[in-house]
Amino acid sequence: xxxxxxxxxxxxxSAGQKRLxxxxxxxxxxxxxxxxxVFECLLDPEQYVQLRHRLEQIMDPETDSIRFYMLGTxxxxxxxxxxxxxxxxxxxxxxx
Amino acid sequence: xxxxxxxxxxxxSDAYLARDGENVVVRSGDEERFRVPIHNxxxxxxxxxxxxxPALMGLCAERGVALSFLTEHGRxxxxxxxxxxxxxLLRRKQYRMADDEDASLAIAGHMVTGKIANARTVLQRGLRxxxxxxxxEVVQKAVNSLAGILREIxxxxxxxxxxxxxxxxxxxxxxxxxxxxxxxxxTFYMRGRSRRPPLDCFNALLSFLYTLLAHDVEAALETVGxxxxxxxxxxxxxxxxxxALDVMEELRPYLAERMALSLINRRQVDSKSFYQKENGAVxxxxxxxxxxxTAWQKRKAEEITHPFLxxxxxxxxxxxxxxxxxxxxxxxxxxxxxxxxxx
Numbered sequence: 251x252x253x254x255x256x257x258x259x260x261x262x263x264s265a266g267q268k269r270l271x272x273x274x275x276x277x278x279x280x281x282x283x284x285x286x287x288v289f290e291c292l293l294d295p296e297q298y299v300q301l302r303h304r305l306e307q308i309m310d311p312e313t314d315s316i317r318f319y320m321l322g323t324x325x326x327x328x329x330x331x332x333x334x335x336x337x338x339x340x341x342x343x344x345x346x
Numbered sequence: 347x348x349x350x351x352x353x354x355x356x357x358x359s360d361a362y363l364a365r366d367g368e369n370v371v372v373r374s375g376d377e378e379r380f381r382v383p384i385h386n387x388x389x390x391x392x393x394x395x396x397x398x399x400p401a402l403m404g405l406c407a408e409r410g411v412a413l414s415f416l417t418e419h420g421r422x423x424x425x426x427x428x429x430x431x432x433x434x435l436l437r438r439k440q441y442r443m444a445d446d447e448d449a450s451l452a453i454a455g456h457m458v459t460g461k462i463a464n465a466r467t468v469l470q471r472g473l474r475x476x477x478x479x480x481x482x483e484v485v486q487k488a489v490n491s492l493a494g495i496l497r498e499i500x501x502x503x504x505x506x507x508x509x510x511x512x513x514x515x516x517x518x519x520x521x522x523x524x525x526x527x528x529x530x531x532x533t534f535y536m537r538g539r540s541r542r543p544p545l546d547c548f549n550a551l552l553s554f555l556y557t558l559l560a561h562d563v564e565a566a567l568e569t570v571g572x573x574x575x576x577x578x579x580x581x582x583x584x585x586x587x588x589x590a591l592d593v594m595e596e597l598r599p600y601l602a603e604r605m606a607l608s609l610i611n612r613r614q615v616d617s618k619s620f621y622q623k624e625n626g627a628v629x630x631x632x633x634x635x636x637x638x639x640t641a642w643q644k645r646k647a648e649e650i651t652h653p654f655l656x657x658x659x660x661x662x663x664x665x666x667x668x669x670x671x672x673x674x675x676x677x678x679x680x681x682x683x684x685x686x687x688x689x
Contacts, residue, residue, distance in 0.1 A: 279368035280383055292386055294349065340386045343643035345355045345636050346372055346379055 252325035253298055253318055255281070255289045257305075260313035272308045273316070276301065284337045290329075292340045350646065350660040351388035353562075354380075355639050356396060357632060359418065363390070363398035365405050387411050389565055391558070393635070394418040398426075412565035419629045420554040421542075425564065433571045439676050440589075444576045451505050453592075453675070453683050454579035458512045459499050460596030460685025465519040466492040467688050468599045472526040472607075480525045488522030509579070512595075519599075526607050533617040534610045543627030547620045548606065550628040554635070555602040556594070558642055559665075563597070564590040566665040570673045593668055596685040601645075601661070609641060654684040 255277055259270040277283070280301045281291025293301065298318075305316055321328050331337065338344065354370065356363065362373045370390065372380040384405055389412040392398070398413065406413040407428025415423045443449040469489050473482055495515045502508040516539070524536040527548070534548045544550040564587050567574040577588025579595065609615050619634030630638070646662030659667055668686055675683040 275367060278366075278381075278383075280385070282382070291383075297385060338380075338382075340352060340382065341647070342352075343355075343640045344352055344380075344382065345639050345643075346358055346361065 251293060251295075251298070251323055252321040253281075253291045253293055254321055255291060255301075255305075255316065255318055257287050257309075257316040258314060259287075259309070266310075266313070269308055269310060269314065273305055273314075276304050276308065282337055282340065284335070290337065290340075348663060348666060350662045352382075352386055353389040353391060353643065353646075354382060354387055356390070356392040357394070357635060357639075358396070359394040361392070361394075361396045363392065363396065363402050365399060365402040368405075370402060370405075384409050384411060389414070389561065391416060391561055393420065404428075410569060412561060412568070414561045416557060418632075420557045420635070422557055422560065425561075427568065436571050436673060436677060437573050440572055441576055443676060444578055444582075447505060450578040451502065451508060453672075454505060454508055455499055455502060456683045456685050457579055457592055457595050458508055458515075459496060460687055461512070461599065462492050462496050462499075462515045462519075463685075463687050464596060464599035465515065465603075466496070468604055468607075469519070469522055469526070476526070476528060479528055485522050485525050488518050491518050505579070512579070523603065523607070528611050529613055530610060530616060533620075543623075543625065543629075545626050546628055547615075547617070548610070550620060550630055551606045551609065551615065551638070552602060554630060554638060555606060555642070556598065558639075559594055559597060559602055560587065560590055562662070563587075563593050563665040563669070566669040567593065567672075569666060570669045572669060572673055572676075593665065593672065596687075597664060597668070600686070600688045601664070605641060605645060609638065614641065653687055653689055 257273055259273060260266045261270050277289040277291070280293060280297065281289045284290050291301065302318065309316060356372055358374050358379065360374050361379065364371045364373060368384050369381050370384055370387065371378060390406065391414050393416050403413060403426045406426060413426040417423055443453070466489055469485050472480065473485050492515055495511050499508065499511060502511060520536050520539055527534050527536070535546065536548050540546070540549045541553055544553045564574045567589055572589060574587040574590045576582060577592045580586070580588035580591045582588055614637050615634050620628055620630055622628050646660060648661050649658050650661055651657070652659050652667055654671065655667065664686060671680065672683055674680045
C-alpha cells in the first residue's frame with residue numbers, strides 16, 4: 251500500500267534539527283521524497299509498522315507531529331501532480 | 347503469495363550504482379540520476395560496463411535482490427550472489443536426483459512436455475487469431491507434428507532420446523513461427539535459431555528476451571533454495587545455469603516468443619531498431635531495448651490464473667511459482683513436477 255508521510259519538526263534548537271535530519275533519513279530509506287517534508291512510501295503492513303515505530307522513537311511528541319495518509323493499493327487515482335519535480339512510479343517500469 | 351516487486355534496469359553506459367542507507371542510488375558523472383528504496387525492488391539489471399559499489403552488492407545479497415550485469419547488447423556477464431543459503435537438504439536431494447538418470451528423465455519429461463504444449467498453443471493461437479492472413483495449412487501441420495511428439499515423450503526412455511525430441515520439436519516450432527510474423531516480413535523472419543551471436547533481427551530480439559527471463563528464473567530458483575546450476579535436462583557445465591535453463595524451457599513460448607511476435611506485429615520495433623556488426627551479429631539499439639524492457643515490465647505486472655494452483659498470480663511471479671513447485675516435488679510433497687501449461 252502507498253503511505254503518504256508528512257511531518258512538522260520544531261527546529262528552534264539543535265536537538266530539533268537533529269530530529270528533523272533523522273526523521274528525513276528514515277523516510278528516505280523507505281520511500282520517495284516528493285516535497286521537502288512529504289514522502290510517498292510503498293510499504294507492506296510490516297514495513298509500515300516498522301517505519302512508524304522508528305519515527306515515533308525519534309520525534310518529540312511535545313513539539314513535533316507526523317501524519318500518515320493511507321492511500322491504499324489504488325493510490326494512483328488519488329494522486330495528481332502539477333508543476334516541477336515530478337516523481338517516479340515505484341510500480342511502473344524503472345528504466346534509466 | 348509473494349508480492350511482485352519491481353526490477354530496476356540501468357541502461358546508462360556511464361552509470362555507477364551505490365548504496366545510501368537503504369537506497370539504491372544511480373549516479374552518472376557527478377550527478378545523482380535516480381534513487382529508490384531497496385525494499386521496492388526484487389532485481390537490478392545493468393547494461394554496459396557500469397560499476398556498483400561493494401556496499402550495494404552487499405545490500406542486494408542481504409535482501410535477496412538479484413543483481414546482474416549484462417553487456418550493452420544484453421549478453422550475460424556476471425551476477426552477484428550472497429552466501430549459500432536455503433535448505434541444504436533440499437539441495438542434496440536435487441543433486442541426488444540429477445545424478446539419477448531415471449529421476450532426471452521424469453522431471454525433464456514434464457518440462458519438455460510443458461515446453462512443447464506451450465509452443466503448440468502459441469501456434470494454435472496464431473491460427474485462430476489470424477485466420478486467412480497466414481498460410482494456415484503450414485501452421486496446422488506443425489501443430490499436428492508437435493502433438494505427435496508430445497505423445498511419444500512418456501516413452502522416451504533416455505535423456506538423450508528426450509533431448510532429441512525436444513530438438514525436433516524446436517525445429518518444427520521455429521519453422522512455423524515464421525508464419526506468425528504478420529508485419530515487416532522483410533526485416534523479421536525465422537529461418538532457424540542462431541545465437542552467440544544472433545544473426546538476424548528476430549533472433550536478436552529473442553536472445554534479449556531470453557536473457558531477461560533467465561535472470562528472473564535464476565533469482566526465483568535461488569529464492570526457493572535450489573541450485574540454479576544443477577539441471578535435469580541440461581547437463582552440468584561450468585558457468586551455465588542448467589536448472590534455470592530447464593525451467594525456462596516451458597516458459598519461453600508463453601513469455602518470450604509471444605512477446606517478440608507482438609512487438610513486431612504491433613510495430614513497436616522495426617528495422618531501424620537493429621544494427622549489424624562486421625561479423626554478421628545483429629544487435630538492438632538502446633531505444634529498442636527500452637521499448638522491450640517497458641513491454642516486459644508491463645507484461646510481468648499482468649495477472650493470470652495459474653493452471654495448477656488455480657490462484658491469480660502476476661505473470662512476473664510465474665518463474666517463482668514454478669521454482670516453488672519444483673522444490674515441493676523434489677522434497678516429495680508432490681507426485682510429479684507440474685510444468686506451466688498455458689491454456
